[in-house]
Amino acid sequence: MKFIEKYSSLLTGVILILYFLFAYFLERTSFYWLLTLWVSLFTTTYLLFHAKKYDFSYLAGVSILFRLVFLFAIPNLSQDFYRFIWDGRMLFEGLNPYLSLPETFIELGKQPINEAAELYKGMGEMNGSHFTNYPPINQLCFYIAALIGNHSVLVSVIVMHALIIGADIGILFYGKKLLQRMRLPVENIFLYILNPFVIIELTGNLHFEPVMLFFLVLSLYKLSKKKWILSAVFLAFSISVKLIPLIFLPLFFNHFVNRDNSFFQGAKKLILFYLITLTSLLLTLIPFASGEFLANYGNSVGLWFRSFEFNASFYYLAREIGYLFRGYNEIAIIGKIIPLIAIAFIFSVTFFRKNKKMQELITAMLLSLSFYYFISTTVHPWYLATLLILSVFTKYRFPLVWSFVIILSYQAYANTPWKENLIFVFIEYLIVFLVFSYELNILKPNFKTKLT
Structure with missing residues (x-):
């Protein structure tokens, strides 16, 4: 690895070129070209990680740099971002995105938002024929994109890229702090932050898991510091981006109700934790209720x-x-x-x-x-x-x-x-x-x- 470390800057340049090719020259129907780039990125990233494993600042810097390659790229592996833009622009126009179907507006020849026909065509008939299933804080992200890029798909995409990159930087910051509190190697965070899958699938294709995961990691970090009230609030925010953290709620039972506390004291904290989580979640739903x-x-x-x-x-x-x-x-x-x-x-x-x-x-x-x-x-x-x-x-x-x-x-x-x-x-x-x-x-x- 000393040889690779000596040429780590060159290796970083190669990875940047691979990401550039992925972002601007790939079509998802070209599977074997996709596979070649994917394997190449995992291989070169693995070498870079092990060469600079203990240089946290360097790996953090290149992780952000790799993401910035996608800043101006239209996602090429997913169409979902067109629905994100649609929902955000519906909110911008004062319309509730949960109460209507894009398909209905198009069939009636109506244009409730800018570039409605283009967005509907981009999202596809299947997406456009179903009610949105993105929770409120996720919708807030879409609204921010509409607020800045209401007249341009590209500007909306750039804003969403920036939001996701910002969330990943937050995960890097609090993930490192949580690893330190757990006395685990801080370089473990790069298994996520530096991972080509994360950079391509989330930053590149505009899936908002990083926003959900930022709040989840922040919730766990606050819980590790015994600030369980804040932990509950941030867990609710995580659920309000994507619903999947809901399935974690029962697992907190033994974390609160254990031998280190009296049963009733632990049960009281657990009940309050659940109440704060659910109340905070419901508050995010009120504008759409x-x-x-x-x-x-x-x-x-x-x-x-x-x-x-x-x-x-x-x-x-x-x-x-x-x-x-x-x-x-x-x-x-x-x-x-x-x-x-x-x-x-x-x-x-x-x-x-x-x-x-x-x-x-x-x-x-x-x-x-x-x-x-x-x-x-x-x-x-x-x-x-x-x-x-x-x-x-x-x-x-x-x-x-x-x-x-x-x-x-x-x-x-x-x-x-x-x-x-x-x-x-x-x-x-x-x-x-x-x-x-x-x-x-x-x-x-x-x-x-x-x-x-």
Whole structure:
């Protein structure tokens, strides 16, 4: 590594060129070109990380620099940003984005916002025919983009890139502080911050997981300092960006109700923690609150369980069994069962695993969310960002491997119309499950009773 360290500036330049090619010259239908750039970036980043592992300032600086390459780039692996811009401009015009469909306006020939037809075409018919499912603080980000770039898609994109880069800088800052409090190597944060998957999939493709994860990391940091009231507020903000942290709520039980406190004192803190979290979350919903909002939002979220399927693992096995015995896709039934199985697993982790210390709590979050994704009908690449940041504070590294092999899921977009090749999906999950099984065997999660 001394040889590589000597030429680390040259290596950094090569990585910058690779990101530039990715940002401005790649189409997602060109799968093998995509794969080549992806493997090249992971390889060169791995070499740079190990060469400059203990130079925190250098790695922090290049992590931000790599993100800035995408500042003026229109996302090339996702169309979702067009819906983000639509929702933000609806708010800018004083309209509630939860109460209408883009499709309805287009069919009626109406232009409620600037560039409505262009945005609808960009987001696609499927996205435009469903009610928005992005929570309020996420909508605030979209509104900020509209506030500055109401007449330009490119300016809106630049603003959203800047927001996401800012959130990642916040994760870098508080992630380092949390690692220090947990007495873990601070360079672990670069498993997330320097990861090409994060830079491409989140900064490049404008998925707002970094904003959610910033509030989640900040919440955990405040909790580690026993400032649990602030922790609850920031956890609510995290949920109000993306709903996924909701599944972590039961896991706080043993962190509050443990042998270090009297049961009643711990239970009192836990109840107050939940009340503050839920109250803070409800306050973010007030500007949009109505019966129609609840119905539309609930229906939109439910679609992810009842209708959509992409890059799944155990669900695809269940689907094939359904085809075998019933002759048709049983997603409507399986989609209802999946949340129940996930809840049962999360409660088993809550009550049968020691989650008192911060690392134990975060490990419980990692295992619970991993299980949920393993049985889900839909696992988009950007979903892995939460697993990746959680793994930074644990001994598990399978999310790092998954962040590399997730690129195989993009083979589906090489086909017109898109179609998954289940061989690629099988290879992806085979690698992930092998690494996960190995780590489970070596690290042996600390359950009170042997559940693994």
